[in-house]
Amino acid sequence: MDPAADMKSLISAIDAIDDIEVYGRVKSVQGLLIEIVGPVRELRVGGRVQIETTEGAHLAAEIIGFKSGHALCLPFGQLAGVRLGCRAIFQRHDGAAFPSESWLGRVIDANGDPIDGKGPLPRGAIAYPLRQNPLLAHDRVRVGEPLDLGVRCLNTFTTVCEGQRLGIFAGSGVGKSVLMSMLARNTNVDVAVIGLIGERGREVHEFIQEYLGEEGLANAVVVVATSDEAALMRRQAAFMSLTLSEYFRDQGKRVLCMMDSLTRFAMAQREIGLAIGEPPTAKGYPPTVFTELPRLLERAGPGTPTTGSVTGLFTVLVEGDDHNEPIADAVRGILDGHIVMERGIAERGRYPAVNVLRSISRTMPGCVPVDFRPVLAKARELMSIYSDMEELIRLGAYRKGSDPKVDRAIAIYPALEAFLSQDREETTTVAEGYKMLEAIVAEASAAD
Numbered sequence: 001m002d003p004a005a006d007m008k009s010l011i012s013a014i015d016a017i018d019d020i021e022v023y024g025r026v027k028s029v030q031g032l033l034i035e036i037v038g039p040v041r042e043l044r045v046g047g048r049v050q051i052e053t054t055e056g057a058h059l060a061a062e063i064i065g066f067k068s069g070h071a072l073c074l075p076f077g078q079l080a081g082v083r084l085g086c087r088a089i090f091q092r093h094d095g096a097a098f099p100s101e102s103w104l105g106r107v108i109d110a111n112g113d114p115i116d117g118k119g120p121l122p123r124g125a126i127a128y129p130l131r132q133n134p135l136l137a138h139d140r141v142r143v144g145e146p147l148d149l150g151v152r153c154l155n156t157f158t159t160v161c162e163g164q165r166l167g168i169f170a171g172s173g174v175g176k177s178v179l180m181s182m183l184a185r186n187t188n189v190d191v192a193v194i195g196l197i198g199e200r201g202r203e204v205h206e207f208i209q210e211y212l213g214e215e216g217l218a219n220a221v222v223v224v225a226t227s228d229e230a231a232l233m234r235r236q237a238a239f240m241s242l243t244l245s246e247y248f249r250d251q252g253k254r255v256l257c258m259m260d261s262l263t264r265f266a267m268a269q270r271e272i273g274l275a276i277g278e279p280p281t282a283k284g285y286p287p288t289v290f291t292e293l294p295r296l297l298e299r300a301g302p303g304t305p306t307t308g309s310v311t312g313l314f315t316v317l318v319e320g321d322d323h324n325e326p327i328a329d330a331v332r333g334i335l336d337g338h339i340v341m342e343r344g345i346a347e348r349g350r351y352p353a354v355n356v357l358r359s360i361s362r363t364m365p366g367c368v369p370v371d372f373r374p375v376l377a378k379a380r381e382l383m384s385i386y387s388d389m390e391e392l393i394r395l396g397a398y399r400k401g402s403d404p405k406v407d408r409a410i411a412i413y414p415a416l417e418a419f420l421s422q423d424r425e426e427t428t429t430v431a432e433g434y435k436m437l438e439a440i441v442a443e444a445s446a447a448d
Contacts, residue, residue: 026051026086027070032230033275034061034073036088043071046131048091053081060111061088062095062232065276072276076111076232095131097240099247100124104191107208107222110237115224128247130239134298141302143336146367147311150186151179152433153420156376157356158339159430161363162254163302165312167262167331170341170353171321177203178424179341179352180258181211183313184220186427190253190308192220195241198234198264201226211424227264231275234268242299245310253308257300263317266293266327282326289327294334337361350421357383375438382444383416385409412444 024038036049043063049071051059059082061073073088097112100122107116114121144162149155160166170176184192194212196204204224208217221244225237238259245257259265266289273286280286300312314335316328321343332338339359346353357380365373386409392398393410400407419436422428428436 020092021089023087023089024071026082026084026088028084029079029082031275032074032079034075034079034082035067036063036071036073037069038071038088038090040069042090046094047071048094049073050089050091051075051082052087052089054083054086055081057081064272074230074232074272074275076230076236093127094129095236095239096127096129097243097247098124098127099244101251103221103244105218105220107217107224108240110223110225110229110233110240112240124247128243130236130243132243132246132299134295135301135304139304141305141309143302143363144309146430148186148188148430149183150188150427150429151182151352152422152428152436153352153354153356154339155428155430156433156437157380158337158359158361159364159367160311160337160361161367162311163309164336164361164363165297165300165314165334166361167335167338168313168315168341169318169323169328169332169338170315171318171343174341174343174346174353175351176315176341177207177260178211179354180260180313180315181207181216182352182422182424182427184212184256184258185216187256187311189256189311190219191248192216192256192258193223193241193245193248194220195223195237195257195259197225197237197241197259197261198227198267199224199260201228231268231271235265235272238262238265238296242296242310246299249303249308249310251308252306255308255310257310257312259312259314261315261317262293262297262331263315263319263327265296285326290330293327293330297331297334336363350417351424352422354420356380356420357387369434372434372438375434375441378441378444379416379437382409382412382441386413408444412440415440415443 022039022042024036026034027037028035045063047063049061051061053059060076063071063073065072102122106114106118106121109115143164147160147162149160168176184194204226208222223237223241225234241257241259245255248255269289269292270285273288278286278288300310303309316331318328319325337360340355341353342355345355368376385405389398389406419440
């Protein structure tokens with residue numbers, strides 16, 4: 001062990017101890033909302049409270065608003081044991097993490113506590129607030145070079161640059177978790193931070209053990225908040241994911257921040273907003289949802305000239321396969337591109353079920369080699385022609401020879417479908433994907 005590092009960790013732990021105990025009392029409980037009376041000067045939005053329950057435990061809560069001089073709080077856990085008059089101790093420090101390099105390979109909860117049974121986490125020397133303002137726009141550098149994701153349909157048709165932010169839009173059961181595991185294992189970055197927000201408890205272990213594996217976990221930190229946890233915990237898991245990404249970015253690392261899903265973050269914020277009386281607007285979502293989304297997403301992106309970058313890949317669960325529902329619509333306007341996964345493609349057995357014609361990367365075509373741009377344009381054209389005529393082709397209403405372009409699109413279709421399909425264990429570099437697609441298009445051109 002490094003004595004200097006141990007001393008810094010000890011100093012940070014001592015600094016976190018409150019020297020003065022200030023407390024109030026529980027005045028009322030309505031639903032999940034706890035009303036606390038206490039000294040006004042100690043009450044602040046975002047402040048943390050420890051409520052002493054009748055069972056001798058401490059329930060963490062956060063101040064989310066005020067009413068008639070009293071603090072309105074939401075709990076991070078169950079309300080069992082909370083009664084009128086319980087002591088509510090106000091914390092000096094708001095939510096913060098103390099990350100270190102030794103957190104790699106670990107699975108933690110929204111509070112930064114380990115849940116993988118591998119022992120305690122070493123405490124870093126510097127506190128990173130969970131609610132951090134994004135870097136100033138003029139301090140950031142431009143997006144970097146193209147990033148190898150290991151998935152050829154994304155590498156070629158929606159090329160991602162270092163520091164870019166993309167959304168993965170998909171309905172339930174379309175294969176976004178498998179795609180995320182492929183990206184986590186294959187993307188050429190230094191560190192991956194994976195936030196599982198509001199996931200089913202069964203799927204968490206499955207994702208970590210089966211999809212991610214030991215190799216993928218070695219250079220990753222997984223933040224977990226399952227669907228049964230309190231809304232504050234689910235929201236905080238998203239904040240924790242970005243906070244850890246910022247820490248590793250400040251260490252000069254190229255970071256991949258993945259979050260599944262933004263929709264469940266928005267749902268958690270909806271619960272919080274409605275609890276304090278915000279008016280529901282679009283599909284029941286209060287205004288703070290659409291305020292918090294850009295503040296969260298803008299924390300990812302390019303760093304400064306002296307730091308690394310955070311490349312963001314965020315899934316959006318489109319309810320009822322409606323890609324124009326409020327959250328999907330809002331996120332699409334914030335991010336630097338979107339990947340659309342469709343149920344119809346998954347049903348015919350092609351995975352990843354990405355509709356490359358509806359997907360877009362806003363850094364293209366600038367990040368694509370000049371020599372390859374005609375190839376990419378030709379492939380898109382042929383896929384678009386086939387898509388327009390697909391219904392007639394399947395019905396047998398199209399007669400071969402009626403249109404040479406349609407004939408070429410039909411001839412190249414099986415090869416393009418095979419190119420877009422990829423097994424979970426398979427990986428393809430950017431250069432390899434370019435060569436494969438170039439060979440397919442060249443074959444179609446030779447048939448002219």
